[in-house]
Amino acid sequence: MPDTPSRDPRIHHDPLAARTVVVAPRRADRPSDLDAGCMSAGPCPFCVGHESQTPPDVLRTPHDGAMPWQARIIPNRYPVVESCPQGSGDLFPRCSRPAHGIHEVVIESAAHYRSILEVDAVAWRDVWKLIHRRLAMLDGVEGIAWATVFKNSGPEAGASLEHLHSQLVGLDFVPPVMEAELAAASQPGHSFATMIEQAEASGCLVAEAGDVVALIPPAPRQPFETWILPRLPEPLFSAASPERVAAVADLTRHVVARLGAAVPGADYNWWLHQAPYGERGAAASRWHWHLEILPRLAAFAGFELGTGCHITTLSPEESARGLAS
Ligand SMILES: [Zn+2]
Ligand SMILES: [Zn+2]
Known part of the structure; x- marks a missing residue:
């Protein structure tokens, strides 16, 4: 047994609990300006002018390097998975392995904005174009089986820095929730087309842009849970057309605005x-x-x-009425 356990992230799988956990000790070192509910004394590393405090960007918009930039994607300094994982500290060799993948931060505004609604609609479309481009770049990268982008907005949603950002993760395995969703969708009679039809019939379609819809799913986990998806099958968002990417940008703004009107200051996640x-x-x-x-x-x-x-206190139909303009 090594004297000092490795601080490199490792994936632990418990077959009896059917549970996968990333043990990432270095995540405990990451800074936070939300713990005290206010900004810390130091300058924000995500603000324009402070680029030297972050790793160089992987992608940015505008792509020609013109300043000021509007959005940047940078490697996460405190990753849950690493592109070159170390194999040391193998305390539990039967149930753990190095956590391989990529973990990046999408800085979604140069100014110190807290809400996506502070970004104008055109610039917000550019943010989604940047995310889409990065996800498309990861298609075919050796060792990346699946990738996502997710947002933690506000302390209740797990955010540690208030400057507007989301995170992009690529994994070398397909995570359990995705495996379960793919298996469920392969069952006879289960289809997204039916879900959309039923949402329309029950008044649970919240908004649409082109052929992309926002709806309350049939079993929302919290009041106002909303899904955004295309009417027609398309397995990879990374292959979506520019029109659909723009529609997602527009619909996220719409849903977040309606959520803020229904519950001012509500924190949220998306993935x-x-x-x-x-x-x-x-x-x-x-x-x-x-x-x-x-x-x-x-x-x-x-x-x-x-x-x-x-357990939720609001039916899907009541949630849809609550988000109606
Ligand atoms: Zn900032
Ligand atoms: Zn899903």
């Missing part, structure tokens, strides 16, 4: 579910990528953690 890259994605040709937007209005407690079931 993208797209199919795995490569042959598995091709096999899921009838599947629809989707963005799940989850307000964090109540804590997940013993019932949720112990059963995997959720």
